[in-house]
Amino acid sequence: MLSQHPLKKATHATVENVSALSQRLAERWPDVRVELDHRNAYELLVATILAAQNTDKNINTITPALFAKYPDVTALAKAKQGELEQLIFRSGFYRNKATNLIAMATKVVADHGGEIPNTMEGLCALPGVARKTANVVLGNTMNIAVGIVVDTHISRVAPRLGLTAQHDPVKIEHELMALVPQDQWIAWGNRMIHHGRYLCLAKQPLCDQCPLAPLCPSAFADVMPAKPTPTPRAKSVEPTPAGKAKLAKANGKAKPDVKPKLNAAKAARAARAGA
Known part of the structure; x- marks a missing residue:
């Protein structure tokens, strides 16, 4: 049975509430970084595009061979669609991703001299790139905080914490940006993603292990009771x-x-x- 410790639940999001949450997040996840393996902005951009509808763990098994064959954006721009598809097949939606990767690399070479753009506008103009991917690259490889990463984990955890009632990622991001100090945007986003990935799970959140539970209006509310193990029925035998x-x-x-x-x-x- 889960331990039902006293909760001080927030009724609405305030800067003070977020400050307390942020402090607890920092204590629980002090040195969290993006979990996609990368050595530079190019590699993180490619890995983040591949990670759509997939897991970082799986993408990390794909990118070593990918980057060995295409070590930079110039090489990727010259890639043949079929060969690239074979390398990224296990990422899912591999045809669309291959098309976007080649188009992205071609545009970076043509418009930016082979350098990954360092602005939100420049990144979002690339095929296959939206605000989430741009925030990941800018924050984790250039230390540029122009927004907060909002992925599937933050889209789930932020409403549970009472920080937003929005469902659209861009609207969630803008509301979070108004609550979290800008100098914390990068680390805060990484910690929230980590928190959602390992504690605030989608189907069975680990509220009894969560340091945010005393401040969370949804603590224990989303915990699903374990299903009872069905008793196997005895087989009926027809007598002779x-x-x-x-x-x-x-x-x-x-x-x-x-x-x-x-x-x-x-x-x-x-x-x-x-x-």
């Missing part, structure tokens, strides 16, 4: 005819052996034959 007879006799329902009665015609013939 002999077994049925024994059961009937044991229950006092056995029918006496009765020889079939001969009808009148057969009885007359039998009498004449015996005369």
Whole structure:
């Protein structure tokens, strides 16, 4: 059974509430970084595009071979669609992702001299890139805070914490930017993603282990009770005819052996034959 410790639940988001939440997040996840393996902005941009509808763990098994073949944006711009698709097949939606990666690299080479843009506008103009991906790259490789990463984890955790009632990622981001100090945007986003990935799970949040529970209006509310283990049914075995007879006799329902009665015609013939 989960320990139901006293909760001081926030009724609405305030800067003070977020400050307390941020302090607890920092204590629980002090040195969190993006979990996609990368060595530079190019690699993180490619990995983040691939991570859409997939997991960082799986993408990290794909990118070593990918970056060995295409070590920079110039090499990627020259990639053949089919060869690239084979390398990223396990990322899902591989055809669209391959198309976007080649188009992204081509545009970076043509418009930015092969350098990954360092602005939100420049990144979002690239194929396959929106605000989330741009924030990941800017914050984690350039230390530029122009927004807060809002991925599937933050889209789930922020409403649970009472920080937003929005569902659109851009609207969620803007509301969070008004609550979190700008100098914390990068670290705060990484910590929230980590928190959602390892504690505030989608189906079974680990509220009893969560340092934010005393401040969370949803603590324990989303915990699903464990399903009882069904008792297996015994298989019914059909008794044999002999077994049925024994059961009937044991229950006092056995029918006496009765020889079939001969009808009148057969009885007359039998009498004449015996005369």
